Amino acid sequence: MRRRRFRTLVNTVIGLFLTAVMLFPLYWMINVSLTPSHELLSTNPPLFPQDPTFDGYRSALSQQLPSLATSITIGIGTAFFAMLIAIPAAYAMSKLRVRGSEPIMVVLLVAQLLPAVVLTMALFALYARVGLINTYPGLIFANATAAIPLSVIVLRAFMNRIPDELLEAARVDGAGKLRMLHAIVIPLSRNAIITASLLSFLIAWADFIFARSLTSGNEIVPFTLALFRFIGADTTNWNGVMATAVIASVPAILLLTVAQRYIAGGITAGSLKD
């Protein structure tokens, strides 16, 4: 008995060590964000902030606030737009069993495998013709190409678990299809909808390639692009850079704690089976 307890304890120690190694870059990001700039420009950077400073955060907040706001706008826009399209689609596929659902599902699965560079170039050529370069809708649509397939997969997998009997009962009571969606399917799928919205937000939040290619100048600069320009300028203000990075990681960490149960399941749902 004692030996077994010892062995589980050893496992915990190994587990802690592995996690520490894996999360070291994150630790380093936080460490650098709190270390004074002049100490960073040393061949022997301190392993932990000896005299922590919030200068990095101050400069990040004074310079990067607009770009964070831009990212939030695009993220919320993408999440909203994706739900607007994905909820009825998942409902039609899962509960109404519309013919043609299968091929659309295949297209959505394949869409997830489409290299972003292919889309970027085509969208650039198309956007140039219709004036969507440098616009919020342009970026929201581009991000939705990733958000919608994932959302449909997550929502459909969830709606498949809602018993048909519930809908049938409502139908007998004279509820139409829109009413069934509104009164039964959406409330019951609340968790899945939250997950899909958060994932959509995160896709747009993390986007770099569309932001870099479909915008120009300083009108619309999401934080990913701001961060890239920041380091491109060979800055010495690395605690500012890392403070921005830390702030930009907050939504992801929040997401992990709030919706942890659903995320891993949600992301793998489409890839394994539904």
Next chain:
Amino acid sequence: MTIQHQHRRVEASGPTSPARLRAAARLSTIGRVAFLLPVVAFVVIFLLVPVVRSLILSMQDWTMRSFVTGEAPFIGFDNYARVFSDPAFTRVAWQTTVFTVVSLLVQYVIGLALAIFFSRRFPLSMLLRSLMLIPWLLPIVVSATTWRWMFHQDYGVINARLFDGTDIGWLSTPELSLWSVIIANIWLGIPFNLVMLYGGLQSIPDSVYEAAAIDGAGPWRIFTSITFPLLRPVSTVTLLLGLVYTLKAFDIIWVMSRGGPVNSSHTLSTWSYQFAFETERALGVGSAVATILFFIAVVFGFFYMWTLRREARQ
């Protein structure tokens, strides 16, 4: 399901005239299709049209002038000829292979080892396993920025702590840049492999292990003749998906090294982007490279879909 069937049968034998029933059915079909229309429209406009557009683009001479005038002459396969005769092509193709294969294999091996480890029951195992997923959720630009600073020749922690202060130019030496990018990319991919393989391990029933233990099989024997074979379907899906994701990888390379120095860390993905948006604004040439990449991804993508189907049937 059953209730719905019964219901339909009742309707069919009801007193309503067949014509009215058919009309009602048609109306109901239209009503149902209406829910699917938005997604169909979106798929057509923002996925199918762009794919076709990109194929056409790869046969056009599209330059910055086209951006203004809207004119881009059709030149057939000239862009492809140019790509294949480019001195950097073989190099980039080889680097793409190395980047993909090495990332994939190492991610898989580490992910599997971690999945097996975290399948053991010990205090904090759940918490630690979910913490391991954080790198997956971070914006890649954020991770790439961090790795870039960690790899910094003069001030990076990797040189300072792991290489005794030697000033190794991880990202500035052509021989090392690809490997630096691969290391960061492996780190990015471990959580995905961990989640997939952990899920797969959970679906292997305990009784199988117990039976093997009774037969006196050691841990290695259990791994080679039970765990690994039973995990094969999940492994296949994980590797195929990982393969396509790795082929697509762009942000990590672009932020860390921009494909340089001297093309040494380009893959087809970043190389195509460079043609299209950087040096020449040659969207046509870039699209030709992207199309090559696309076809490789499609081949493995279909392989993946085929595996999914076969598994669903079993």
